[in-house]
Amino acid sequence: MEEDKKQNHNERMQRKKEVVDAAIDRAQEERGIVILITGNGKGKSTSAFGTLYRALGHGQRTGVVQFIKGTQATGEVIFLQQHPASAAVRYHAMATGFTWNTQNWDADKRAADEAWAQAAGMLADPALSLVVLDELTYMLKYNYLDTAMVIEAIRARPPMQTVIVTGRAAKPELVELADTVSEIADRKHAFKAGVKAQAGIDF
Ligand code: ATP
Ligand code: MG
Numbered sequence: 001m002e003e004d005k006k007q008n009h010n011e012r013m014q015r016k017k018e019v020v021d022a023a024i025d026r027a028q029e030e031r032g033i034v035i036l037i038t039g040n041g042k043g044k045s046t047s048a049f050g051t052l053y054r055a056l057g058h059g060q061r062t063g064v065v066q067f068i069k070g071t072q073a074t075g076e077v078i079f080l081q082q083h084p085a086s087a088a089v090r091y092h093a094m095a096t097g098f099t100w101n102t103q104n105w106d107a108d109k110r111a112a113d114e115a116w117a118q119a120a121g122m123l124a125d126p127a128l129s130l131v132v133l134d135e136l137t138y139m140l141k142y143n144y145l146d147t148a149m150v151i152e153a154i155r156a157r158p159p160m161q162t163v164i165v166t167g168r169a170a171k172p173e174l175v176e177l178a179d180t181v182s183e184i185a186d187r188k189h190a191f192k193a194g195v196k197a198q199a200g201i202d203f
Pocket of ligand 1: 040041042043044045046047166168186188189191192197201202203
């Protein structure tokens with residue numbers, strides 16, 4: 001690169017650094033937050049589990065409730081169950097309940113209520129730094145759980161606890177409550193081109 005271009009680049013980076021440093025100085029509050037990962041693209045649950053492993057790496061205690069039972073246990077859950085760090089994880093998966101395969105309101109509702117009771121216990125436990133409520137959005141969308149009740153329990157959690165909610169079609173109340181909202185767009189998905197779901201990638 002020519003000398004004047006290098007000089008320009010360095011000056012530009014210096015200005016960028018000043019802006020970033022000022023933003024870092026401004027952010028001084030320490031508290032738990034609500035993270036919502038929504039949208040139709042792939043990467044919501046894996047992102048939530050990535051953050052869970054991040055917290056475990058720092059020796060924190062965590063909780064997970066999975067509100068939809070897949071036909072296959074996901075790799076991240078199998079890994080956790082085999083790992084010594086699982087001692088630091090409270091875990092509940094919805095027993096039967098809502099999948100695209102069952103159309104049984106009473107059974108689904110019972111399972112949703114049970115899963116919610118577990119979630120509510122975690123949201124009241126100050127020992128948990130992070131609580132993941134995976135696919136919770138569907139419980140609200142299909143009215144298995146009362147939105148106001150869920151919002152209130154998340155709001156009333158211990159001040160240092162962070163909550164991650166995943167799932168498509170998040171209600172506006174959840175978006176409003178969340179401090180960080182990431183919407184993953186579905187630009188492409190291999191499944192739509194005929195690629196079969198794969199262990200280690202899709203579950
Ligand atoms: P992941 O668990 O891989 O992070 P996700 O949580 O964003 O995905 P879900 O809606 O919970 O997405 O669906 C999980 C499963 O559906 C995964 O096997 C994933 O590969 C697949 N999937 C996710 N998004 C899409 C999509 N846009 N089209 C087709 N399949 C998808
Ligand atoms: Mg998911």
